[in-house]
Amino acid sequence: MRVQGREIAAVLFDLDGVVTDTAAIHESAWKDTFDALLGEAGQGDRPFTSDDYKAYIDGRDRFDAIRTFVRARSLSLPDEEGDEKVRGSVREWAERKNSTYLDTLAAEGVRIIEGTLDVVKRLRIAGIPTAVVSGSRNAGKVMALAGVGGLFDVRVDGLDADHQGLAGKPQPDLYFEAARRLGFPPGLCAVVEDSVAGIQGARAGGFGLVVGLGESNAALSTDADVVVDDLTDLEIEVTTSPAAADxxxxxxxxxxxxxxxxxxxxxxxxxxxxxxxxxxxxxxxxATRGALPEALSGGVYYPGTYVAGCYDRLRSTIGDVEYEDESIVAWPNWLPTTFSIDGGEWLKPDNEDLRHHHHMLDMKGGVLHRESLYQDASGRRTRLRQRRIVSMAEPHLAAMETRIEPENYSATVTVRAALDGDVRNDNVAEFRGLSNSHLTGHESGATVDGAAWLRCRTVNSRAECVLASRLESLTPVRTEVDGPANALHESTARVTPTAGMRVTTTVALYSSRDRAIADPLGAALAMLGERRSFAELVDEHRGLWRRLWHRYNIEVECSVESTVRAVNLQLFHVLQSLSPHTMDLDVGVPARGLHGEAYRGHVFWDEVFVLPLLNLRAPGLSRSLLLYRYRRLPAARRRAEEVGCRGALFPWQSGSDGRDVTPRVLLNPRSGRWMPDHSNRQFHVGLAVAYNVWQYWEVTADFAFLSSYGIEMLVEIARFWASWATWDAEDRRYDLLGVMGPDEFHDGYPGRPGEGIDNCTYVNVMVSWCINRTLDACRILGRDGREFGVFGRLDVDASELDRWHDLACQLRVEFLDNGLLTQFHGYAELRELDLEDYRARYGNIGRLDLILEAEGDSCVNYKVSKQADVLMLLYLFSAEELVDILAGMGYDFDPKTIPATVDYYLSRTSHGSTLSKVAHAWVLARGRRRDSWEMLRQACSADLEDTQHGSTREGIHLGAMAGSVDILQRCYTGIDVRGDTLWLHPQLPVEIRSLELDLCYRDHWINIRCDRTSTTVTTRPSGARAVRINIDGKLFTMNGGESVFAAVDSHPAGHVSTVRPH
Structure with a gap:
């Protein structure tokens, strides 16, 4: 966005006099207060005036305003701000003024400045971040009365100044804090102010544009870049520019x-x-982020490169407490590429000569294209074209082609490409200020054949990180070392309108953790020594992508093409994060992919949304990801011991070795305060692991996995919950106390945050299911386990199996008075919260926990959820399965209550997690298909439209992306795998005319096509054992090379179905 010709990324607004017209009320309240004060001081003949207000009060917080004014009148007051009982103190007069102001405000209401409101709404539509910055401690109340809270991403006010020790205006501290919370440097932020003190603060802070509001106030023009009477008079270009077609x-x-x-x-x-x-x-x-090659890290640019599973730990101090955090490591940057013409300035990303700019991501081929046109002051037009790949054919290789084409002149062009080791983990605004330098021991060098290399290591995990690069050009290339952390190539050529310059950068990345290498530097240089052309690298890369898309194809005939594109994008990023190369690595499912540093690259429970997609496409990849959990069983056992239990307790956040790396605090950008983070009580991660183990078994019937790995994970997870449970002899029920469900808003009870909740329905039902599946696995392997040597190894005996069975049958489940499943014990006693009111005030209320904390409140007090909790049971299980599970626990669950259960909890959910829309799209699919489709559309848009307000720039949401695709793969087709049977019950939303996909089920590749009139299932020729397929209640046994056709009928029993050779 350009404002008054300047590039601006965010806009910070003063409140009084800019957004709301309360200045007159403020001035009147100040006059009443100061006239009384002056009368008591014997200066009643010199009353407070408008000139006094402008000179001493406007823009300052209450306490500073009083001090400034009384000094100007040569008076003194007791300055005991912390004790309002001191008669005649600064605080007493401040409270007196505030009381007068609030009384008048309540009586007269708040007037909104319409011109500002129009501009703010325009900015919001364009996605421009906005903030309110006020020295007033009443800012929140004023915004609530005005109904404008939802128009701003951040509010920084007098309460923040108190909590954080921020100086008020004319110091720039409050504006610095707002820019920090929005994640932008001051130079990319505009400030709109109506007070001299505010203008002075913004100017002192070096903000990109300082706008004064109120042309009648001549004093504003001294420090403001521009002064207007109405913000609609500003020249604002909110469309991306330069965007004209070329x-x-x-x-x-x-x-x-x-x-x-x-x-x-x-x-x-x-x-x-x-x-x-x-x-x-x-x-x-x-993976490497799609940053401009000429952009170094800083401001809005972040060219991060991340290697799967490469973590490091650093210590930071917050307050007086030292914390250790483990993070995925940002590797040295291999992208830096720029050029100069005739020895002039090097190309930079904010070049004012830019006339056309276009990026295109080719998802089918995995190629990022960029084209830019520059025209300088003398009229010279230069076109820059670039193509980039991170090779899917060779996992250690990336390459970029750069073409520089002068359109109307001849000149000498020099291209510079570099390896930059001076990088830090600086992608997440919340972590700025914490330790972030993970690389040390830098060395760089050049080889005799022109390759450059850079070597360093992580600080504590001591993983060696090596990059080697080569620049290919038709003209000579000079390679040199530019300090221990940098190496560069340069090439110079004479260019004309008919003969431009083309160079190719090829880079190899290796780590000391890689297999089958002698040393990473030697491996990287050997890889570069093969000297394949860029065209050859692209052809090999595209060939692998063709094979991937063939395996993962989902043909959707849909009336909304934008949704099809969004689905392709979701799957594209899933495949980039979890590819066939992942199978050779010891890594889990990173919640934010390999795309940024949010959540520090940790592994959560997102795999419960990811592996069901992969099981039916690449079961070997699912197996590998499950082995990440298996290898960390020792750490999970140690964690169970730490809480006084047997078995294995998998952590909420996992990284390198499986220890619990969940942060103990999180920063609330709304309040600026560090909040306790109790999410390490989400013990249900182990239940997700068990669910994935069993789903993998149902799809593959992989006996070797179940006997060698799966049974051990199931046993240890069941063993933990049996150890955690407590027995209520009076009710003859087991309780699970002090846990958390998927809903992160409830980590305890009112007045007892962090202690956990009791008898979470999701947890208790999942534990019962998990134990029953563990007992099933024991029966599959033989009760004594002699054939597989399982039970002797795990020390499982009959008495332990019997206790597990009793626990599974007697776990407590509670219901609300209306007969619906309750979220947890005590949920009914919580207060209701008017979510519509909060949406009106704040707009996006996904992170309601942060909103309430900034207000001095907490979600633990209310019936609100961040995401699906009870409803997750309907995401993981069919209605029939859930009825059976609850029946096994001794409860008669009526499936007719499911629609009311969905409505009840959906109306109390803020969707603060991108996973929430996926789960709700699933549970709505049977009864409310239009709503399901809309939820799916929103889930697919979470990153495309950055619906989490800035979180996408810190990494994609991998679980939501995979889950969105799985809605098409399993939900709308009705695919389920249980009881040695593949079940299908297609119910397509009206927007989808047909779906076609290929699945791998028990060594058969099966093509499924369903539309509004029929379902066709075809197996490829195969020698695998016959499989059972159930379509709408009719069971078929199919061998390889057969086909089943089932016509859609409102009565399944009337379907016309045939089995025929294919």
């Missing part, structure tokens, strides 16, 4: 409506972080 742009000629292409036309600084994440290229081993 007839000579190769990317503009590509079909913009293609469901395989993602286009970004124009340049917008505020959108760069989002685009970088969504244009990330990866291959499962490593």
């Amino acid at each position: 007839d000579d742009c190769e990317l503009c000629a590509v079909d913009a409506d293609s469901t395989w292409m993602l286009h970004y036309v124009g340049f917008s600084a505020w959108n760069e972080g989002i685009r970088e994440s969504l244009c990330t290229l990866g291959n499962g081993y490593f």
Whole structure:
């Protein structure tokens, strides 16, 4: 966005006099207060005036305003701000003024300045972040009365100043804090102020644009860049620029409506972080964000590269407490590439000569294209074209081609490409200020054949990180070392309108953790020594992507092409994060992919949304990801011991070795306060692991996995819950106390946050299911386990199995008075919260926990959920399964209550997690298909539209992406795997005319096509054992090379079905 010709990423607004017109009420309240004070001081003949207000009061907080004014009148007051009982103190007069102000405000209401409101709404539609910055401690109350809270992403006010020790205006501290919370440097933020003190603070802070509101106040013009009477008079260009089509742009000629292409036309600084994440290229081993090659880290640019499973630990101090955090490591940057013309300035990303700018992500081929046109002051037009890959054919290789084409001049062009080791983990605003330098011991060098290399290691995990690069050009290339952390290549050529310059950068990345290498530097240089052309690398890379898309194909005939493109994007990023190369690694499912540093790259429970998709496409990959959990069983056992239990307790957040790396505090950007983080009580991660183990078994019937790995995980998870449970002899029920469910808002009870909740329905039902599946696995392997040597190894005996059975049958489940499943014990006693009111005030209320904490309140007091909790049971199980599970626990559950249960909890959910829309799209699919489709559309848009307000720039949401695709794969087709049977019950939303996909089930590749009139299932020729397929209640046994056709009928028994050779 450009404001008054300047590139701006965010806008910070003063409140009084800019957003709301309460200045007159303030001035009147101050006059009443000071006139009384002056009368008591014997200066009643010199009353408070408007000039006094402008000179001493406007823009300052109450206490500072009183001090400033009384000094100007040569008076003194007791300055005991912490004790309002001191008669005549600064605090007493401040409270007196505030009381007068609030009384008048309540009586007269708040007037909104319409011009400002129009501009703010325009900014919100364009996705421009906004903040309110006020020295008033009443800012929240004023915004609530005005109904404008939802228009701003951040509020920084007098209460924040108190809590954080921030100086008031004219110091820039409050504006610095607002910019920090929004994640932008001051230079990319505009400030709108109506007070001299505020203008002075913004100017002192070096903000990108300082706007004064109120042309009648001549004093504003001294420090403001521009002064207007109405914000609608500002020159604001909110469309990305330069975005006009260019007839000579190769990317503009590509079909913009293609469901395989993602286009970004124009340049917008505020959108760069989002685009970088969504244009990330990866291959499962490593990934590189889609940053501009000429951009170094800083401001809105972040060219991060991440290697799967490469973590490091650092210590930081917050307050007086030292914490240790483990983070995925940002590797040295291999992208830096720039050029100069005739020895002039090197190209930078904010170049004012930019006339056309276009990025295109080719998802089908895994190629990122960029084209830019520059025209300098002398009229010289230069076109820059780039293509980039992170090779799917060779996991350690990436390459980029750069073409520089002068259109109307001849000159000498020098291209510079570098390896930059001076990087830090700085992608997440919340972590800034904490320790973030994970790389040390830098060395760089050059080889005699022109390769450059850079070597360093992580600080504590001591993983060696090596990059080697080569620049290929038709003209000579100079390679040199530029300090221990940098190495560079340069090449110079004479260019004309008919002969441009083309160079190719090829880079190899290796770690000391890699297999089958002698040393990482030697491996990297050997890889570069093969010297394949860029065209050859791209051809091999595209060939692997063709094979991947063939395996993962989902053919959707849909009336909404944008949704099809969004689905392709979801699957594209899943495949980049978890590829065939992942199978050779010891890694889990990173919640934010390999696309950024949010959640520090940790592994959560997202795999419960991911593995069901992979099981039916790449079961070997699912197996590998489950082995990540298996290898960390020793750490999970130690954690169970720490809480006084047997078995294995998997952590909420896992990283390198399986220890609990869940942070103990989190920063609330709304309040600026560090909040306790009690999410390590989410013990249900182990239940997700058990669910995935069993789902993998149902799909593959992999006896070797079940006997060698799966049974051990199931046994240890069951053993933990049996140890955690307590027996209520009076009710003859087992209780699970002090836990958390998927809903992170409830980590305890009112007045007792952090202690956990009791008898969470999701947890108790899942534990019962988990134990029953563990007992099933024991029966499959033989009760004595002699054939597989399981039970002797795990020390399982008959008495332990009997106790597990009793626990599974006698776990407590509670219901509300209306007969619906309750979320947890005591839920009914919580207060209701008017979510519509909060939406009206705040807009997006996903992170209601942060909103309430900033208000001095907590979600533990209310019937509100961050995401699906009880309803997760309907995501994981069919209605029939849930009825059976609860029946086994001794409860007669009426499935007719399911729609009311969905309505009840959906109306109390803020959707603060991207996983929430996925789960709700699933549970709505049977009864409310239009609502399900809308939820799916929103889930697919979570990262495309950055619905979490800035979180996409810190990494994509991998679980939501995989889960969105799985809605199409399993939910709308009605696919389920249980009881040695593949079940299908298709129910397509009206927007989908047909679905076709290929699945791998028990060594058969099966094609499934369903539309509104029929379902066809076809197996490829195979020697695998026959499988059972159930379509709408009719069972078929199919061998390889057969086909089943079932016509849709309102009565399943009337389906016409045949089995025929294929």
